Amino acid sequence: MNILITGGCGFIGSNFVRHILKNHPGATVINLDKLTYAGNPANLTDVERGYAPSRYQFIKGDIADKEKVEAIFRGSNIDWVVNFAAESHVDRSIDKPAEFLHTNIFGTFCLLEAARKFWLDPTADITKKRFVHISTDEVYGSLSDKGYFTETTAYNPSSPYSASKAASDHLVYAYYRTYSLPTIITNSSNNYGPYQFPEKLIPLMISNAVKGKSLPMYGDGENVRDWLYVGDHCSALLATLKRGEPGQKYNIGANCEKRNIDVVEMICDYLDKRLGLTGARPRRELIEYVPDRLGHDRRYAIDASKIHNELQWKPSVTFEEGIVETIEWYLNNMAWVEDIETGRYRVKYRGKRHD
Numbered sequence: 001m002n003i004l005i006t007g008g009c010g011f012i013g014s015n016f017v018r019h020i021l022k023n024h025p026g027a028t029v030i031n032l033d034k035l036t037y038a039g040n041p042a043n044l045t046d047v048e049r050g051y052a053p054s055r056y057q058f059i060k061g062d063i064a065d066k067e068k069v070e071a072i073f074r075g076s077n078i079d080w081v082v083n084f085a086a087e088s089h090v091d092r093s094i095d096k097p098a099e100f101l102h103t104n105i106f107g108t109f110c111l112l113e114a115a116r117k118f119w120l121d122p123t124a125d126i127t128k129k130r131f132v133h134i135s136t137d138e139v140y141g142s143l144s145d146k147g148y149f150t151e152t153t154a155y156n157p158s159s160p161y162s163a164s165k166a167a168s169d170h171l172v173y174a175y176y177r178t179y180s181l182p183t184i185i186t187n188s189s190n191n192y193g194p195y196q197f198p199e200k201l202i203p204l205m206i207s208n209a210v211k212g213k214s215l216p217m218y219g220d221g222e223n224v225r226d227w228l229y230v231g232d233h234c235s236a237l238l239a240t241l242k243r244g245e246p247g248q249k250y251n252i253g254a255n256c257e258k259r260n261i262d263v264v265e266m267i268c269d270y271l272d273k274r275l276g277l278t279g280a281r282p283r284r285e286l287i288e289y290v291p292d293r294l295g296h297d298r299r300y301a302i303d304a305s306k307i308h309n310e311l312q313w314k315p316s317v318t319f320e321e322g323i324v325e326t327i328e329w330y331l332n333n334m335a336w337v338e339d340i341e342t343g344r345y346r347v348k349y350r351g352k353r354h355d
């Protein structure tokens with residue numbers, strides 16, 4: 001079993017590489033990652049040291065590089081593709097959308113074309129092949145106070161990021177409809193957990209709160225996100241690879257809606273207890289309301305009953321457990337955060353955030 005994981009040096013990808021190596025002993029993982037500012041080889045140092053090349057190989061490269069992608073398919077007889085590679089930060093897409101179109105749309109197209117070329121060859125065993133495309137609930141747009149996103153909710157993306165992911169989802173599904181390529185799309189809610197780049201809401205707030213720095217809160221702080229622990233996302237993806245039906249979409253979520261302000265206050269209160277107050281002040285006093293993001297979606301909420309019922313997957317971690325694990329991971333890995341914030345691994349960190 002040869003698995004091509006793209007974007008494996010990012011947040012969810014690096015957690016998934018570790019998860020699949022541990023839980024799928026027969027698998028060889030090839031990680032194709034361009035190492036943009038969001039891709040960090042340090043996320044997989046333990047994997048590089050702990051697994052032989054027969055289990056894990058890293059290839060630096062762009063999913064939009066047709067020759068490189070074809071060479072991987074040709075050389076390694078790929079069975080599963082798990083496509084995490086993407087430009088993923090909404091604020092960056094608002095400032096500079098072009099890269100989002102290149103990677104998220106054209107890059108996904110190049111992967112699909114390679115799969116079409118090598119998997120639809122009569123000598124290939126198509127029944128073993130799966131192309132799982134990792135997408136987001138942001139393709140559905142924003143919800144009011146009521147209702148949930150289901151797999152049949154119409155796409156209505158708000159940002160260049162979500163529009164580019166929506167376009168890639170349509171392409172992936174079109175390759176199933178047109179060529180019978182065994183593709184599956186997963187749309188998950190907001191993830192949190194170890195190795196998340198510290199410009200996203202939860203790691204940024206942890207990092208700033210530890211240091212006693214200001215906690216920038218968009219708008220009125222009442223935007224609602226439906227939080228999913230990254231380890232639960234990984235187990236849902238493995239269930240999808242093993243039991244998912246080609247041509248299907250699966251929403252992945254943990255039924256865990258929280259207002260942003262409530263998440264940040266939980267982090268502040270935990271750190272106050274764990275580390276003591278900062279300068280004799282509770283950390284909640286560090287929260288500073290800043291002008292809202294353009295086109296900021298109000299609420300996301302996932303109906304995950306399809307994946308529960310059809311693939312027998314359910315989350316194992318509550319938000320209360322997951323947030324403590326996450327805060328403790330960041331406290332134990334502040335050097336990892338510092339390396340990113342001071343630009344040792346990447347181009348200059350811009351200090352913006354998105355949720």
Ligand SMILES: NC(=O)c1ccc[n+]([C@@H]2O[C@H](COP(=O)([O-])OP(=O)(O)OC[C@H]3O[C@@H](n4cnc5c(N)ncnc54)[C@H](O)[C@@H]3O)[C@@H](O)[C@H]2O)c1
Pocket residue numbers: 006007008009010011012013032033034035036037038039040061062063064083084085086087088089103107134135136137165187188189190191192197
């Ligand atoms: N983070 C979330 O909450 C969330 C929720 C739902 C869906 N998703 C989706 O999951 C996937 C992974 O998200 P993440 O938060 O881990 O992202 P991330 O930004 O942390 O990581 C993205 C990875 O892709 C790599 N990459 C970017 N462009 C590339 C290219 N052209 N070729 C090869 N590699 C490239 C980067 O170097 C990085 O390692 C994305 O597709 C995203 O849309 C994320």
